[in-house]
Amino acid sequence: MREIFEEILGKENVFQNEPMKNHTTFKIGGSADWFLMPQNKEQLTQIIAVIKEAKMPFFVLGNGSNLLVGDKGIRGVVICLGKQMDNIEIFENECYVESGALLSKVANYVQRQGLSGLEFASGIPGSIGGAVFMNAGAYEHEIKEVIKSVEYMDKNGEIFTVSNGNCDFGYRTSLFSKNDYIVLGCTLTLKADNPCEIRKRMDDYTSRRTSKQPLEKPSAGSVFKRPVGYFAGALIEQSGLKGYGIGGAQVSQKHAGFIINTGNATAKDVLDLIEYIQKVVLENFGVTLETEVKMIGEF
Ligand SMILES: Cc1cc2nc3c(=O)[nH]c(=O)nc-3n(C[C@H](O)[C@H](O)[C@H](O)COP(=O)(O)OP(=O)(O)OC[C@H]3O[C@@H](n4cnc5c(N)ncnc54)[C@H](O)[C@@H]3O)c2cc1C
Known part of the structure; x- marks a missing residue:
């Protein structure tokens, strides 16, 4: 398998027996048999096809901030959709974000552009993909409030875009967690506001977090x-x-x-x-x- 994975991803993005404690905020977890870091959707699609053909189990990792990984590790493949897939593109008050982008990075980026809506999420240490999958929330807000649509891959490797109304968001659940879909990215709808006012709200949430957590x-x-x-x-x-x-x-x-x-x-x-x-x-x-x-x- 190593040769095939390396051909698709390059040597530097294929790891064997990778300690998961290095990839979780708990700093706990045994090794994953395979740890793969696709750099884009095309590589991900190819990897999924290979894994399915080989009938290997796989798990999609974001920033590892909501996980307890067992001491004996993970059999099969961990596909890390992390910081290597974190593009952000802004079109007026909408923003397309790739799944690996950290919420803190996106919140800071849109704040500088004078776009409001993600202040509540700026201190959640997850990726956008993990946040959509979990419908992450804090301070009476949830990520679903700013989602326009989500791009995802189903179990057959097919890519779809679904609008908010069809994402089946609930308390810490979504269409994606219910079906084990892979979140590739999403479009956020934000509101124009004064960057200083947005920053003040982010700072307020940060100080509440620091004092209580x-x-x-x-x-x-x-x-x-x-x-x-x-x-x-x-x-x-x-x-x-x-x-x-x-x-x-x-x-x-x-x-x-x-x-x-x-x-x-x-x-x-x-x-x-x-x-x-x-x-x-x-x-x-x-x-x-x-x-x-x-x-x-x-x-
Ligand atoms: C200090 C601290 C504070 C936190 N505060 C909050 C909070 O206020 N509110 C809150 O909701 N959560 C909070 N969390 C939990 C966590 O940050 C969120 O659940 C976050 O959304 C998880 O994102 P992640 O990228 O780290 O996902 P991971 O932990 O990597 O994965 C979580 C689940 O999402 C799946 N997943 C991840 N990325 C994808 C993807 N691209 N496609 C498909 N599935 C994917 C994984 O398979 C897994 O099932 C906190 C965690 C910490 C450590």
Whole structure:
């Protein structure tokens, strides 16, 4: 397979036994059998055809900020749609963004052009592709509010463009997560505004994040989805679990909805802690906490 992958992508974009801890914000995870970095849609299309022909399983990685990868790693192929595919093009108040662009980069770019709408997302450490897949959100906003259309690839390698109304966006879900489609890029509709005013709103969100979230430690953000009528962090805190740890994984003292890697946490430590939190919260409040973080690979 190496020869075929290298022929399509070049030697420098094909890796074997690649440690996933280097590609996740949790800094946790065993090795992926194959780690491929397509530079454009054409290469991605060719890679998908080869992988399908070889019947290899594959996983699409964005910026790795919502993942817990198992200690035994990932069998098959990880396709990284990261910073190598991050073009941004602006047409008046619309903006086409390739999936690998980081939300922070896009938010800063459009702010400088006097375009508003992405301020809420400027501190989310994901890629546009990951944000669309997850319908990422913060501060009462979601990415779906600024999406005009999304370009995606289906399981057969065919490329389509779908308008917002057909993206089936819900709380941390989308058409793309429901069908395992690959997000290639999207067009955003933004509003003209004064760059200084946009910057002020971004700075406000940033300071709220810095004061409330343990950004100085590796994590994957909020571990659990918000249960209807509650806040996961509050239920965990009221269960007396702030600061509670298993191995190197710990419930953050700053925000009980976050689990942090204090240094040498394994995926098993985090998984055990997640299951313990779920058990205690269920016993105390009768609420089942569902994970927002995606578990990938072998534990
Ligand atoms: C400190 C911190 C704060 C956070 N705050 C927030 C927050 O406020 N709001 C919020 O919603 N999230 C937050 N998150 C979680 C995370 O940043 C988001 O879920 C983000 O959208 C994930 O994007 P990613 O590119 O990192 O995706 P990854 O973690 O790489 O992947 C997540 C899922 O998306 C899929 N995926 C990624 N890219 C693509 C693509 N191009 N096509 C198809 N599938 C793809 C993956 O297969 C996987 O299933 C936070 C995380 C951290 C570490």
